[in-house]
Amino acid sequence: MQDEVQHNFTHIIPERLESLECKTGFSRHVIRRFYRAFKQHCPGGAVTTNNLRPVYAKLFPLGDSRKYAQIVFNTFDEDKDGLITFGDLLSGIASIVKGDTDKKLSWIFGLYDLNGDGHITRHEMLAIVSAIYEMVEDTRSIERAVHRHVNRIFEKMDLDRDGIISKEEFITSCKNDQLFCNQLTIFDDLWW
Structure with a gap:
């Protein structure tokens, strides 16, 4: 597994709405809805493995979800920088939902x-x-x-x-x- 990357970021600015519409095929309304939810859980604008692991731990409390959370993280982290930006997440969701x-x-x-x-x-x-x-x-x-x-x-x-x-x-x-x-x-x- 990829070593955990430490990030010191204060805020990541998402791609422009028009770019995300074109890239994903989602409407402005849907993108805005996703973004509000994303910002609520990730106010800095990105997800790290440290953010994702507790989510999987809650979903699967009887087992150990760390390895699977890392695999999912790596799949969504398109540029392999140790961060899942809103654009990374939306692109992955678009592939699954709209593809x-x-x-x-x-x-x-x-x-x-x-x-x-x-x-x-x-x-x-x-x-x-x-x-x-x-x-x-x-x-x-x-x-x-x-x-x-x-x-x-x-x-x-x-x-x-x-x-x-x-x-x-x-x-x-x-x-x-x-x-x-x-x-x-x-x-x-x-x-x-």
């Missing part, structure tokens, strides 16, 4: 492709599946379940059996799974 199936799947793929090299290795898949399991279960009891889960994922998605899942394999496998495609549409009306 077509390929855009949504690309964002999800980026969540799993921990090092950003365009492939999901078994090691990366183990890391993220473990982080997900750790949020809801005791770490000691999950190792075997995590390995079984990752083996099933690789069986289904590693179409050429080369030990890695490419972005194309990931998207193709997800698109061929009707249940998964139906679940992607949950995001379509989430924010309205």
